[in-house]
Amino acid sequence: MSKEKFYLKGDQLLDISDYNFKSIKNALKLGREKTIQKIKDSELKGRGGAGFPTGIKWEMAANIEAQEKFLVxxxxxxxxxxxxxxYLLEERPLKVLEGIMLAAYAVGADKAYIYIRGEYSKAIDVFSKIIEAAEKEKILNEYLFNSDFKLELKLVRGAGAYVCGDETSLLNSIEGKRGRSRIKPPYPIEKGLYNQPTVVNxxxxxxxxxxxxxxxxxxxxSLGIEGSRxxxxLCLSGDLNKPGLYEVEFGKITLKEIIYELGGGIKTNADLRFVVPGGISTSLIKADSLDFPYSYQEFEERGSSxxxxxxxxxxxxxxxxDLMLNVSRFYMDETCGTCFPCREGNRQINKILKSFKPESxxxxxxxxxxxxxxxxxAARCGLGQSSLNFITSVIQNYGEELRIGGKIYV
Ligand SMILES: Cc1cc2nc3c(=O)[nH]c(=O)nc-3n(C[C@H](O)[C@H](O)[C@H](O)COP(=O)(O)O)c2cc1C
Ligand code: SF4
Structure with missing residues (x-):
């Protein structure tokens, strides 16, 4: 990938009459099976955090016989x-729309939902207009380009709970229920929205x-490396000179280059202490250990993600x-409260951290x-399961500095 070439980033494109829908046209020509095979061959892994192979998810859903299926x-x-x-919803909404159509076509869904974070007013506004235009242009709700595929798409505005990003909580939220995660199995591809097979991407x-x-x-x-294609x-933030949105090729840039070249290094003469590589539900990587290629497997090997x-x-x-307390407060506020270990455990962790005085x-x-x-x-969903990742990684790496007693097995 040349430094100037981008695939996901690009100029803002909002006018539906300027968009060619080449990918969905290609998929309709190839048929469902070959479309799924292309996604499988590409080794695409879900970018929502869990990294599940997209092609396998689509194939499993496509193989399920059902009267109705959904794409979310x-x-x-x-x-x-x-x-x-x-960024994608505001600047590249037609690409998002095409991705939704592709996935729905591949798995055999004729109804789709897009669930957008409630605070994203501009994205909601832009995407609502895109749906309106697509309906007017007969891209939605009508048989597409003389094929046997048509799609209904509805937009749902989230109500501001972190747990609603979890796919099963999100399905509850779309159904108008409280945003709480469901017990898995059954997985959404078997029983998802309104108990019907559902692919969430x-x-x-x-x-x-x-x-x-x-x-x-x-x-x-063919970009990237095996296992990370x-x-x-990347959303760069924190103490960087050049925070912002960047697109990188997997395996061809190190985390160190991401921080010191793309991100422009650390501002205000302070040294870097560590990097949190994938949001606060991931374990930290220390400043002296950043020299490895950016890929799924390299983070896994280091116990992070x-x-x-x-x-x-x-x-x-x-x-x-302060940092640990901040993260702990977030999880204490955002736990949905369904399971005791997550609800009470995060409260107890916060209490312990609050009472801690390094000097005494x-x-x-x-x-x-x-x-x-x-x-x-014991936690039912990923929110609880990952809620201690950051805090325990701070204790593991800086326990001595914090004068934390006792042996740590995390
Ligand atoms: C607490 C929690 C929050 C999540 N938030 C999001 C989110 O905001 N966006 C997202 O795509 N996935 C989020 N996920 C992951 C989803 O459950 C799901 O794995 C993902 O949407 C599947 O899409 P993908 O396979 O394309 O990544 C979250 C998971 C958990 C446990
Ligand atoms: S792990 Fe936490 S957020 Fe997830 S269901 Fe249990 S209480 Fe709710």
Whole structure:
């Protein structure tokens, strides 16, 4: 990928009459099976955080016989530090629309929903107009380009809960129920929206799918490295000179280059202490360990994850306890409260951190470890399971500095 070439980023394109819908036309020509095969061959992994292979998800859903299936585009984007989906919804909404159409066609859904974070007023406004224009141009609700495929698309505005980004909570929210996660299995592809097979995909994943099926952009799938294909939108924030949205090719740039070249290094003469690589539900990477290629597998090997692509640079000017308290407060506020370990555990962690005074007392690390493991093992959804990742990684790496007592097994 040349430094000037972008696939997901690009000039704002809002006029439907200027958009060629080449990817969906190509998919309709190829048929469902070959479309899914192309996505499988591309090794596309979901960009919403979990990294599940998109082609496999589509294939499983396509193979289920049902009267009705749904496609849901997840634009909740609640992970702190993430703003890539907002960019795509505001600047590239026709690509998002095409991605939704492609996925719906491939899995056999004729109804789709797009769920957009409630605070994203501009994105909601832009996308509502796109749906209106697509209906007027008979791109929605009518058989498309003389095929047997037509799609109804509705926009749902989120109500501001982080847990609603979790796919099962999001389905409850669309159904008008309280945003709480469902017990899995059954997974959404078996029993999702209104108990029907449902594919949930992230906004960026669907834009990648549109890129993969674009006959004029076939190189997208060959970008990157084995196990991490294509490009990734990164949301750089924190103590960087050049925060913002960047698109990088997997495996061809190191985390160090992302921080010091793309991000322009650390501002105000402070040294970098660590990087939170994928939003606050991921474990930190220390400043002296950034020299590795940006890919799913490299983060996994280091016990972290690239998550949603929110790369947060944290310099030494921040107080570690403050940072932990901030994250802990977020999870305490955002837990949906359905399961006891997540609801009560996050409250207890917050209480322990609040009472900690480095100069006079010590944190009982074994207690934090115990609560953390209980939440991780017993929580119903990813919110609880990942709620302690950042805090335990701070304790693991900086326990001595914080004068934290006890052995840590996290
Ligand atoms: C608490 C929580 C919040 C989440 N927030 C989002 C989100 O804002 N956007 C998103 O696409 N996925 C989010 N996810 C992941 C979704 O559950 C799901 O895996 C994803 O939408 C699937 O799409 P993908 O396979 O294209 O990544 C969240 C998961 C959890 C547990
Ligand atoms: S893990 Fe937390 S957020 Fe998820 S269902 Fe349980 S209480 Fe709710």
């Amino acid at each position: 585009c997840n634009g909740d984007e609640g992970e702190p530090g993430t703003f890539k989906d907002r 992230n906004v960026e994943s669907l834009c990648c799918a549109a890129e993969i099926l674009n006959p004029e952009s076939e190189e997208f799938s 294509g490009t990734k939108l 690239l998550g949603s692509g929110a790369v947060i640079a944290v310099s030494k000017k921040h107080d570690l306890l 007392n010590k944190i009982n690390a074994e207690l934090i470890n115990d609560i953390g493991n209980t939440i991780r093992l």
